[in-house]
Amino acid sequence: MAMPSESDIAANLDRVRRRIARAARAAGRDPSEVELVAVSKTHPAESVRAALAAGQRVFGENRVQEASAKFPPLRNEFPDLRLHLIGPLQTNKVNDAVVLFDAIETVDRPKLAAALAAAMAKTGRRPVCFIQVNTGEEPQKAGIAPALADDFIGECRTRYMLPVVGLMCIPPVDAPPAPHFTMLRDIARRNGLARLSMGMSSDFEVATALGATSVRVGTAIFGARETRQDRAV
Numbered sequence: 001m002a003m004p005s006e007s008d009i010a011a012n013l014d015r016v017r018r019r020i021a022r023a024a025r026a027a028g029r030d031p032s033e034v035e036l037v038a039v040s041k042t043h044p045a046e047s048v049r050a051a052l053a054a055g056q057r058v059f060g061e062n063r064v065q066e067a068s069a070k071f072p073p074l075r076n077e078f079p080d081l082r083l084h085l086i087g088p089l090q091t092n093k094v095n096d097a098v099v100l101f102d103a104i105e106t107v108d109r110p111k112l113a114a115a116l117a118a119a120m121a122k123t124g125r126r127p128v129c130f131i132q133v134n135t136g137e138e139p140q141k142a143g144i145a146p147a148l149a150d151d152f153i154g155e156c157r158t159r160y161m162l163p164v165v166g167l168m169c170i171p172p173v174d175a176p177p178a179p180h181f182t183m184l185r186d187i188a189r190r191n192g193l194a195r196l197s198m199g200m201s202s203d204f205e206v207a208t209a210l211g212a213t214s215v216r217v218g219t220a221i222f223g224a225r226e227t228r229q230d231r232a233v
């Protein structure tokens, strides 16, 4: 598939924003409560630049290395750009991650929480954190098991003092997403967490109806990805 042009990306962004707004209003929500995270993984800096030109400021990347090659020059030009890490984070990359990202959406195990706390103390940077919950309890997928989520959220807050603001999930590919979004919302509510990162190109309207405060949309903005390295796990 050909790389979309700058005007394609602008039109796609406009369409996605309208669909989010429509889904929010239909659910009795204020569209401004739903942040669009444009997922630019595997796409070149020119595509990100096209989105920036169209007013988009929040981006998602799933790899520290790829993001650190692509984003620092763009950030110099657009100081209000914000970057979310949405892929698995290895503990040996936490220092780079806290310097580069404004939000880390994939906190899912005590060892990582401890490493993040140490990296934040060392660098003085405190990106907000989302706890990733493996709502489908898929063995190959990252995320804390739902049954362990309350304890882990508590540990991240009181033991590691991480700035935990919300939860994130990636529902199983072959299942209806709504029960997963509802489960994530329920865990957030009982833990007093305001933010819910849920919904991708195929289901961001469902997620918006069920309370998403961020939707992570890649394909519907930037077109299909050519590589397989980006699989959400």
Ligand SMILES: *Cc1c(COP(=O)(O)O)cnc(C)c1O
Pocket: 039, 041, 062, 086, 087, 170, 199, 200, 201, 202, 216, 217, 218, 219, 220, 230, 231, 232, 233
């Ligand atoms: C790739 C990815 C997305 C975006 O997926 P699309 O289907 O292209 O919108 C969202 N969230 C995560 C965690 C991802 O890895």
